[in-house]
Amino acid sequence: MQAKTLIEQSASDRLKNSAVVLTLLDFQHPYFVVAGEAYAPSKYELRDNLTVLQGLMIGGGSRITGKESQVVLIHGANTPTPEVHVLNLKDVGSQKIFEKDMALSNGDIIYIPKSKLTKTIQVFSLINGPLNTAVYAGFR
Numbered sequence: 001m002q003a004k005t006l007i008e009q010s011a012s013d014r015l016k017n018s019a020v021v022l023t024l025l026d027f028q029h030p031y032f033v034v035a036g037e038a039y040a041p042s043k044y045e046l047r048d049n050l051t052v053l054q055g056l057m058i059g060g061g062s063r064i065t066g067k068e069s070q071v072v073l074i075h076g077a078n079t080p081t082p083e084v085h086v087l088n089l090k091d092v093g094s095q096k097i098f099e100k101d102m103a104l105s106n107g108d109i110i111y112i113p114k115s116k117l118t119k120t121i122q123v124f125s126l127i128n129g130p131l132n133t134a135v136y137a138g139f140r
Helices: 002-011 052-058 096-100 116-127 130-139
Strands: 031-036 042-045 071-075 083-087 108-112
Touching: 031 052, 052 071, 052 108
Parallel strands: 031 108
Antiparallel strands: 031 042, 071 083, 071 108
16 A cells, blocks of 8 residues: 555656556465475475475475484574474374474474485495495406
8 A cells, every 4th residue: 555655656746636546466375395304395385384294295295315303493594593303204103293393484494404315325335335336347
């Protein structure tokens, strides 16, 4: 409403009895981000009151390579003082999971880190990968 009034006042010295109509075409919807070892990492609209667990399910859940016991929530990522919480969401079948579940806010980031096993497998694949096979082929 303030924008309409400002435009009308600004135009009043050039136009008589002007009428201004403003239409909002789009705006930044509230959102949250699911990142890391999720099946569908992406930015999602925050349409309802959601928790971290529900947000993870919208993001497809954790891959087998994810470390569900150390899911990171960056709460208030758009604020000057974001909070970082580490949540253990491994025991989905247990009631304890709901005690630690937190509400999501606009701009929150849910990050699923890689498990140690995944990191180890990646290191071994680098050691035994095609590049090293080619280098050592002459020594067989």
